[in-house]
Amino acid sequence: MNKIYILIITIFVFISCSKAEPDNDGISDIELNFTQFDVTLSSGEKSIGVIDNDNKHISLYDVKDPLEIVSVSYKFSEDVSIITPNPNTRIGKWEITEKFRLHSSESFEDYTVEIPDFEEPVYENQATISPLETFGTTVRYHMLDLNGDPDKAKEESTAFEAFSNQKMNGIRFPLYCGDAFGGHPEEGVVVEDVYAKPLKSLENAKAAYSGSEPFMIFVGIKVLTSNKNEYYPDWVSTDDDGIIPDKYAQLLVDFIAFMDKKGHTINAIAFDKESVRMSVDNFKISADSLRAKTARLGYVVPKIVAPELLDPQGDTSNGWMNELYDKGYQDRYDIFGNHYYQRDHTVAGFAKLKYEFDLAQSDRTRPQWATEPHWNNDSSIFRTESAFGVMFDHTDLGLDAFMWWGYPIEGSTTIKSPIMRSYSGAILGSIPIRMLDHDGEETFTNGKLHTRAYLRGNEVNVFLINVVNPNIAGIVPASYEDYAVGILDGFKIDGRVTVRQWQDDSVVGSEVEGEVILVDAIEEKQFLLDIPTGTFTQLTFKIKE
Incomplete structure (x- = not known):
């Protein structure tokens, strides 16, 4: 019985195997192969694919860059x-x-197409950054200007945004001494109600501040008109609209004492603003009197900021700075501060600023403060050429502190606000480093690429302005693709480069906050970016040795 059972099983297995063999033969007869695979390059040349059907592999030789392939010709079984x-x-x-996968109704085969002769493209640097070539000075202070708007930080949340999140660390505080304001009606009297608004902003700012630099309070006279009776009170003025310098110094001492009682130390004072309302001789007397009185009363002797003129005068025979030095009064001021506006960002305007800056450094090293830079007019992208050209000029010389007129702490209805915040946050605590682009370093020629780079620790921030002023005829717009920027001095780019780029508000689809992309470095020493016409671009990246 067992033998019969084994025989039946053997016959069954034999028959099953015999039936399976035709199916295997049927599958092996299916051919899923490439018979041709060629590509044409942008140069017009062709690469004939070498097909290895056994290993399902195709090699396309003599192709250096796969992006040069413009057409494909292929055949299969x-x-x-x-x-x-x-x-x-x-x-x-x-x-x-x-x-690539070849399909039939019953099966498939995967092929690998490889470009064995690929070569990484080599880009010649069009701009270079040299981290070891520092110049100017480290920017230590970004102050909020209350002279234009005393309510700028009246809300605690706004103050926190400015002095905690954005790390602002000082206030430009208005001096309401003119009779039009009524802050100082007589000697020894300061009307507290007149100062209620800026005091509220100052208190909120100091409460929100948590930075490492001592909080800076810089006092500047508030001026409404060119009428001297409106910016100096009667008891400080002479009958012929002049000033009694010792009385003016007393007014300042009264204010210092008033602020001291409120718990605020005045660190710096500017006697005048823009128009020359105080002669050099009266400036000297006021400075001597202020220093003597504050020291005698035990207050911190404030640093004196000068000349605070409306546009630098340069080397002129009747220039205020020249007269100050000619008379030997140069030790009566401590900080070089001037109002240098967009209209001044010219070859001639910068020469005047540089002359006065150099004069300020001729007897001792003085910090430079940009006490009222502006972005005037509308928010058109081409305005960045002059607004930030002014800041480039300041940082080129050496900038210690700055305070924008009308700085936008919050809100972004136009590109103007986020661009101002982005630049300001980047330069605070930074020092300029050498950057040379294909157009050179000067930033006065309209329509050229204007660039500057700043270093803070191991972080580099770069700004590129590529705009065309529509009000100037004959400028040919330039646009750059794969613009190559290299890092020098043996440094390497650590990680990816963050590119934040703004276009004009009028451009359809433009982002008010800017478009942000990340760019990979090439061998840690170079990166590429596109710089279209009409753009303001910020680059941020880390470096390592």
């Missing part, structure tokens, strides 16, 4: 019904290695 993806859909996106 009759059993192939479809290929995925279609090779033509990879044009413009072709990688060094591509995968």
Whole structure:
């Protein structure tokens, strides 16, 4: 019985195997192979694919860059019904290695197409950054100007945004001494109600501040008109609209005492603002009197900021700075501060600023303060050329502190606000480093690429302005693709480069906060970016040795 059972099983297995053999033969007869795979390059040359059907591999020789492939010609065996993806859909996106699948109704095969002669493109630097070539000075203070708007920080949340999140660390506080304001009606009297608004902003600012630098309070006279009776009270003025310098110094001492009782120390004072309302001789007397009185009363002797003129005068025979030095009064001021506006950002205007800056450094080293830079007019992108050209000029010489007129702490209805915040936050605590682009370093020629770089620790911030002023005829717009920027002095780029780029508000689809992308470095020493016409660009990245 057992023998019969074994025999039946043997016969059954033999019959089953015999039936399976024709199916195996049927599958092995299906051919899923490429018979041709060629590409045409942008140069017109062709690469004939070397097909290895045993290993399912195709080599395209003499192709240096897969993006140069402009067309594909291929054939395959009759059993192939479809290929995925279609090779033509990879044009413009072709990688060094591509995968394609040949399908039949019953099976499939995967092929690898490789470009063995690929060469990484070599880009010649169009701009270079040299971290070891520092110049100017480290920017220590970004102050909030209350002279234009005393309510700028009246809300605690706004003060926190400015003095905690944005790390602002000082206030430009208005001096309401003119009779039009009524803050100082007589000697020894300061009307507290007149100062209620700026005091509220100051208190909120100091409460929110948590920085490392001592909080700076800089007092500047508030001026409404050119009428002297409106910016100096009667008891400080002479009958012929002059000033009694010792009385004016007393007014300042009264204010210092008033603020001291409120718990605020005045660190710096500017006697005048823009128009020359105080002669050099009266300036000297006021400075001597202020210093003597504050020291005698035990207050911190404030630093004196001068000349605070409306536009620098340069080397002129009747210039205020020249007269100050000619008379030997140069030790009566401590900080070089001036109002240098967008209209001054010219070759001639900068020469005047530089002359006065150099004069300020001729007897001792003095910090430079940009006490009222502006972005005037509208928020058009081309305005950045002059607004930030002014800041480039200041930082080129050496900038210690700055305070924008009308600085936008919050809100972004136009590109103006986030651009001002972005630049200000980047330069605070930074020092300029040498950057040389293909147009050179000067920033006065309209329509050229204007660039500057700043270093803070191991962080680099770069600003590129590529705009065209529509009010100037004959400027040909320039646009740059794959603009190559290299890092020098043996440093390497640590990680990716953050690119934040703004276009004009009028451009459809433009982002008020700017478009942000990340760019990979090439061998840690170079990166590429596009700089279209009409853009303001910020680059941020880390460096390492």
